[in-house]
Amino acid sequence: MNLCNPAYVRELLERYSLAPKKGFGQNFLINADIPARIAGSSAMGADPGWGGGYPCDDENVCALEIGPGLGAMTRELSELFSKVVAVEIDRGLIPLLSETLGDCDNVTVINEDFMKLDLSEFLREQFGERPVRVCANLPYYITSPILMAILEGMKPSEKPQVQSITVLVQSEVADRLCAKAGSSEYGSITASVALCGTAKKLFTVSPGCFYPAPKVTSAVCQITLYENGIRDAFEGLPEDDEALDRFVSKVKKLIAAAFAMRRKTLTNALSGISDKSKIEAALERMGMRSDIRGEKLSAADFVKLAQELEKGDEAHE
Ligand code: SAM
Numbered sequence: 001m002n003l004c005n006p007a008y009v010r011e012l013l014e015r016y017s018l019a020p021k022k023g024f025g026q027n028f029l030i031n032a033d034i035p036a037r038i039a040g041s042s043a044m045g046a047d048p049g050w051g052g053g054y055p056c057d058d059e060n061v062c063a064l065e066i067g068p069g070l071g072a073m074t075r076e077l078s079e080l081f082s083k084v085v086a087v088e089i090d091r092g093l094i095p096l097l098s099e100t101l102g103d104c105d106n107v108t109v110i111n112e113d114f115m116k117l118d119l120s121e122f123l124r125e126q127f128g129e130r131p132v133r134v135c136a137n138l139p140y141y142i143t144s145p146i147l148m149a150i151l152e153g154m155k156p157s158e159k160p161q162v163q164s165i166t167v168l169v170q171s172e173v174a175d176r177l178c179a180k181a182g183s184s185e186y187g188s189i190t191a192s193v194a195l196c197g198t199a200k201k202l203f204t205v206s207p208g209c210f211y212p213a214p215k216v217t218s219a220v221c222q223i224t225l226y227e228n229g230i231r232d233a234f235e236g237l238p239e240d241d242e243a244l245d246r247f248v249s250k251v252k253k254l255i256a257a258a259f260a261m262r263r264k265t266l267t268n269a270l271s272g273i274s275d276k277s278k279i280e281a282a283l284e285r286m287g288m289r290s291d292i293r294g295e296k297l298s299a300a301d302f303v304k305l306a307q308e309l310e311k312g313d314e315a316h317e
Helices: 007-016 031-044 071-081 092-098 121-125 140-152 171-177 188-196 242-261 276-285 299-316
Strands: 063-067 084-088 107-111 132-137 161-170 198-205 218-225
Touching: 007 092, 031 063, 031 071, 031 132, 031 161, 031 198, 031 218, 063 071, 063 121, 063 171, 071 107, 071 299, 084 092, 084 218, 092 107, 140 161, 140 171, 140 188, 161 171, 171 188, 171 198, 171 218, 188 198, 188 218, 188 242, 188 299, 242 299, 276 299
Parallel strands: 063 084, 063 132, 084 107, 132 161
Antiparallel strands: 161 218, 198 218
């Protein structure tokens, strides 16, 4: 069975009276090197190059795939991880997946909309305490919401159960996820991701590798979450867990407000959250001009700004 052979894919879909559904972002991989390389990147924590990768060196680590489609990448994951759970929204694909994954004893397919899951509960149910790596050829229409749902699904104060997210996305989106503060690609998702981990663009994938072919080039991006949560990455954070979770919500609010009004200065964009004078004073203490725009601030700068604003509030109490 070669799930990436275009003739076989067409025959398989026809046999189940299916056709790729645009509404579910169905662009199936038809170049066998790609699912092998993505699954390998997830298992090894780095791009193995062409030819796939080695099994994950920790038997305890599991894989979660979003949108298995016909099962091409699921089969690769099944070779590299001791346990794989794949969540597929399209009910029509479930009988087909029973056939294509029938011999993969370590794979469980779940017919669900990933966006409707309570992620932390789902992870606990499926994997217990075991660490998880997420792997997906994501539907383009829902890439950012899915990434945000994963990142938001974990408490900043806790060691994240998800160790990494390896995803095939539009190349432009991969650039945005990995962008430097101040660049034109930098946005709220970049800063939000940087609060949780580091993102790296691994390799590009041309439209001809998919059926049907999308109009744009794609790329694989890997987000490696901070091993012990946000405390690994930023200084001066609250020691108390609840206080830390509250503090990170404030940072996220700052990021959302700063990018909701990208053209405004940061001081104006944040005027609904704090007094202008306090924001200006906080920026001054950070050595930043009061007319700076939010897109110039890195995640670390947003953390510092939240700390300075709290200091300003305490001084007024
Ligand atoms: N993994 C397959 C591959 O690489 O060939 C298919 C990738 S295709 C781009 C995206 C897959 O995600 C489809 O199978 C689609 O039905 C599924 N999907 C779309 N939205 C979903 C959602 N909200 N929850 C779970 N699966 C979803």
